[in-house]
Amino acid sequence: MLLTGGVGGNVNQFSSIRLGLQFVSAKGWAVGYDYDLLQNVHSVNVGVRLFGFDKK
Structure with missing residues (x-):
């Protein structure tokens, strides 16, 4: 779970x-x-992973 924020x-x-x-x-x-x-x-957002990063 992430808390998000933005300004514009x-x-x-x-x-x-x-x-x-x-x-x-x-x-x-x-x-x-x-x-x-x-x-x-109000807005609802959906998304999918485009690519992943290797964990080292």
Whole structure:
């Protein structure tokens, strides 16, 4: 389980602060939820592993 966050905007305006949670499975898929505090927008995210790194 990961706690995620992000900020965003453009050169003229700061317009986004996001907080969320993400679950990453051992099989390589992920599902998460984000909420944008400034825009009052909810989002659900899904993902799959594209490639892995060797653990040394």
